[in-house]
Amino acid sequence: MSVQKTLSIIKPDAVKAGHADAINSMIESSGLKILEKKELTLTKEQAQEFYSVHSDKPFYNELCEFMTSGSIIVQMLEGDNAIERYREVMGATNPDDANENTIRKKFASSIQENAVHGSDSEENAIKELNFFFSIN
């Protein structure tokens, strides 16, 4: 299995609720390393660009509002099979469908306010990491 990097975002709902440390413990317990971390607040334009793949979805405007509603913590994760592994640790998009012991089962309050983001493919991981960090 190859070593990969992936982008993690702790979303405004989870930062505000003080869940960042507990979420990072779950990330590290899964064997992923947090290589880089920064806390910032997205502008509307940044949120729209980051989620541009969803621009035709009915939830796009609300999603961009939510993602700019407070600070977020963006992180570069690394480990074996990191992209899929982190998606497993996150759990399903809708917390009602998320497995036990996943971040979203524990900390998400709705399908929108679902605590975390994780890249879903190698191509998107590179794009998303470069949005916030510089990777080679």
Ligand code: ADP
């Ligand atoms: P994921 O974050 O699991 O990759 P998606 O890429 O499908 O999920 O959606 C991006 C984000 O948009 C979700 O994490 C969630 O915050 C929001 N979202 C997705 N589906 C809905 C929905 N039906 N209603 C409201 N918000 C949604």
Ligand code: MG
């Ligand atoms: Mg997605």
